Amino acid sequence: MVRLFVGIDFPGEIRERLRKPQEILKQSRARISLVDPAIIHLTLKFIGEVSPERMERIAAALGAIRVEPFELRVSGIGSNTTRQPRVIWCTIEDGGRSAALHDRIEAVLEPLGIPREGRAFRPHATLARVKQYDPSLTARMRDIPPQEYGSWTVRVWQLKKSILTPQGPVYETLLEVPCS
Numbered sequence: 001m002v003r004l005f006v007g008i009d010f011p012g013e014i015r016e017r018l019r020k021p022q023e024i025l026k027q028s029r030a031r032i033s034l035v036d037p038a039i040i041h042l043t044l045k046f047i048g049e050v051s052p053e054r055m056e057r058i059a060a061a062l063g064a065i066r067v068e069p070f071e072l073r074v075s076g077i078g079s080n081t082t083r084q085p086r087v088i089w090c091t092i093e094d095g096g097r098s099a100a101l102h103d104r105i106e107a108v109l110e111p112l113g114i115p116r117e118g119r120a121f122r123p124h125a126t127l128a129r130v131k132q133y134d135p136s137l138t139a140r141m142r143d144i145p146p147q148e149y150g151s152w153t154v155r156v157w158q159l160k161k162s163i164l165t166p167q168g169p170v171y172e173t174l175l176e177v178p179c180s
Contacts, residue, residue, distance in 0.1 A: 002055050003162045004047040004174075006062065006105055008098070010125065014074055014150040015040050018090060018127060021077050021144045025088060025128050030137035032088075032128045039171055040125050042072070042092060044157065045105045047114055054112070059175045061108040062159055069179040070097035073151035077144050078124065084133040088141065089124035090149060098123040101157065155179050 010018075015037040022034050050058065072094045079085035092098065102121040110116055130137065159175040 001049040002052060003049050003164070004055065004058065005043055005160055005162055006045040006047065006157065007041040007043045007160055008072070008154055008157045009041050010074070011150070011152050014152070017149045018074075018125075021090070022127055024140050024144050025137070027143075028134060028137040028140040030130055030134040031132035032130050032137070034128045035126050036168055039169065040127070041171075042098060042123055042125050044098065044102050045109065045117070047109070055174070057112055058109065058114070059159055061112060062105065063175060063177055065101075065104050065108060065177060067097075067101050067104065067179050069153050069155045070094055071151055072098065072154050074125070074149040076146060077127070077141060079141065082138070084130075085137070085141075086130050086133075087126055088128040088130070089126050092123035092125065094123065094154075097154075 018040055019037050022037070025032060026034065047058065072092060074090050074092055076091040077088065078091050079088045099121050106116045156176050156178050158173045158177070161172040161174050163170045163172070
């Protein structure tokens with residue numbers, strides 16, 4: 001079985017800029033797990049565990065999707081809730097383009113037996129997961145100055161294999177789909 005997701009990789013310079021808010025978050029007394037900046041990305045669709053044969057059909061379906069390149073801007077820090085957050089992320093603005101791509105991905109994968117998400121798509125990139133909350137985390141989140149971390153034109157998106165290890169996930173790109 002292969003664990004898959006569809007995503008958009010961030011440029012290296014934006015990943016590096018996201019280290020600053022992570023450093024501020026580390027100063028809290030909460031027990032958090034920071035995402036390695038080298039693998040920060042926007043998840044368009046988590047697929048989960050599939051057989052290698054099914055993976056080939058998924059790749060073929062995804063490879064047929066055509067979207068125009070689009071601007072994506074990374075700005076601000078958010079969380080799933082202001083009270084005892086469990087996930088902290090950077091917000092993404094793109095005029096709804098990643099949501100439209102997400103919808104296209106859902107549409108081609110559903111006939112292959114991959115169910116649609118039950119909740120609305122909200123573009124974001126995870127910076128940290130909260131293992132044990134402490135009120136100091138909320139204070140540190142407020143210490144992160146509002147700022148833009150960067151923008152770029154998305155020209156490609158990927159089908160990725162995710163391998164979970166004790167040191168954190170390792171991602172391997174299986175398919176790159178160019179925007180055209």
